[in-house]
Amino acid sequence: MFWMKIIGTFIKVLKDGATPNQIAAGFTLGFALGLIPGWPLQAIGLLFLIVLLNVNISMAFAGALLAKLTAFLLDPWLDSLGNWALSLESLHGVYTTGFNNSFLMLSRFNNTLVMGAMVVMVVLFLPLFFGLRVGVVAFRERVQPWMEKLRVVQLFQGSKFYGWYERVSQFGFW
């Protein structure tokens, strides 16, 4: 039921729950949060941004979940990328400054996985955000009408189970 609720919420959000910007920003921030291993300083900052900005929290949760699930597969690649980034001579001075600052060291930037994730997010943040926004708009304009015409969906929406779910969900038990 929990997963059904998640999927339901997800679809609902995609349909008309939030603006495309909120959805895209929530997912992107969540994905960034999920990609960074552990809870370094920047992860806490991202969490603050998700809560404080008017982004969609469900999508942030979904993005974080997706990132966590895929991170295991991406780890070797992130490690290499982080190592490459930390080896850049041009940034050596910046890293050295950070390395000598106890507060900045809370970001664990000198860890290859953390740095790899940061690089990925710095590079992918805007493309991901705009891509998702375009995707949401496209979903609402093209996929949603098509889906609603689908026989399977119509049968599902007309079923007793869906009706019961609609009634129960109004009480807000989950």
Add this chain to the structure above:
Amino acid sequence: MLRKSALIVLAVVLLLGGGIYWLGASGMVEALAERGLTRLFKSDVRIDDLGVSLLKMQGDMRGLNIARAQGGPPVVNSGPAIFRLEGMPLFAGKLVIDEMSLKNLALAPKGPKEELPDPKAAKSAPEAKDRQDPPEDTTKKWKESARTLGGKLPAFNPALLAGETGVSEDLLRGEPASLKAYDEAARIAKERKEGFQAEVGKARLSERARKLKADSATLKTVNYKNPKEAQAAVATLQSLSKDLKTLQSDAEQLQTQGSQGLQEAQTAFQTAEELRKKDLEEVRGLIALKGMDKKEIGRVLFGRAVLSRFDEVMGYIAQGRSVLGRVEQKDPPPKRGMGRTILFPLTSPVLPGFLVRKAALSGALIGETGETDFLYDANLQGLTTSPTLYGKPTTFQANLRKEANGKAWKVDALMDYRAKPLDEVTITGTGMSLGEVKLAPAGKSGPLPASFRSPNANMTMALRLEQDVLAAKMRLEAKDLVFRFEEGEKASTTLAKELKSFFSGIQALSLEASLRGPMDHLDFDVSTDLDDKFSQRLRDMAGKKMKDAQERARAKVHAVTEAKRAQALKIVNEGRETLQKGAETIRNEIKSAQSELSARLADSKTSVKEDLKQDLKDKAKKLLKK
């Protein structure tokens, strides 16, 4: 709805987290302090109460309790301690205290009293193996050296006198080395004589000579005109000549053997004679008593007391080294799958995990019996778990005083364990009380039956230990000396009586001591203003006694060795006579046989000549007749 819920949850988490952090800052600092102090002192450290204000970065602490690793009274702080923190290192889990004021800190630096071990006791005592020495090799080497730094004690019993003068103990016990040598010479002479006699008997030289003579005599009646008889006689003569040569050869060989044996016995006797001379020279060595040299007096009388003071300071240094001078631990390698940690150059000094930059301490020094010994005020700088990271040595200055009588100590110490461990300690004491200082040579436990006290003494000690190389000096000025002399067996010796007589009038003492060199080759020197006087006194006293002892020893050596010498000489001479007589007898008998044989040979030659002459005459006559 969801946003509201999330915001509420986050607010609660932040409030709780912040509150926990705010409240937990004290706990965190307390944990860091306990961990740092535990690493430093290698023993349990407990802090009863610690509060930190993160806004002011200040804190206060009560109830610091540091247990002693080796047992004994703990270091206890019952008073308040106020400190100022550095904030940034806390992010890295480090505790850096800029300044600290710690009052009512009860220190018990001495712990259980440990005497310098006596060398013999240290070897025999089973618990010596189990004794827990501080981990540093330096301490062990120091203990070993302290055992062997002894000054030599002049005394009048054979064993000590032997050690003092180089005269062998055997000699003084009436067993001079020459005694055994004479025995050896006598044994060799006897063995060789008996061996010679046995060989002579075995070779039957006399019998063979007599037989040769008799056989030669039988040829007197030979008729050389009879060719057969003459031929047989010639053959016999040739055989006898051969026997004679063999006999002469055997006799010569035996004589050579006998001479060699005799030579061996004589050489052994000569060795014994030389040893006897040496024994007598050793006895003469009694006159020059090295232990009576004034350079030795200080070490003999005050050596142990001085070393005990050095030992005490060395104990503190060992504690310091075991606490502060350890090898620093490296961070464990990162776990697998957690990425790699890349290190960058450090542009600012890295702070150690625990550091007290400056601490003002005050309190009481607890004595061995548990009561307050001294009150003190001290300053400590650079107390840290990692001197290498901090980059500065730890320094300590303390003023100690006894309020009752105004006696005071001043201590300055530097402990630099960044590379090679270096310790420097200077201690100055004024108006201090010297309690029961036993007179005893260094490394030995009180064979002298006396001790002294001084209620008013000044002492300065400067000690520098770099790795294992020690340079230490001590100066002591003691006034109002009160000597105490033991009663009993020890006190009845000549030296004890002389000590009593000498020190009874002494009221002041000035002493200087130095101890320098690598730990296994320490050069220890103690000199006092009494050395000259005491040395002279001992010489005066010992002069006659020593001469008497020398005479007695010489007489003893003479008496003991003379009998043996005579005995050995007699046996050697007997051997010589036996050899000479035996050889002479054999020589005579062989000579007699040789004469007889020569006579027979001459007879045979004459007869043969006459026979030939007669034969020629007869032949000539026959020819003339024809």
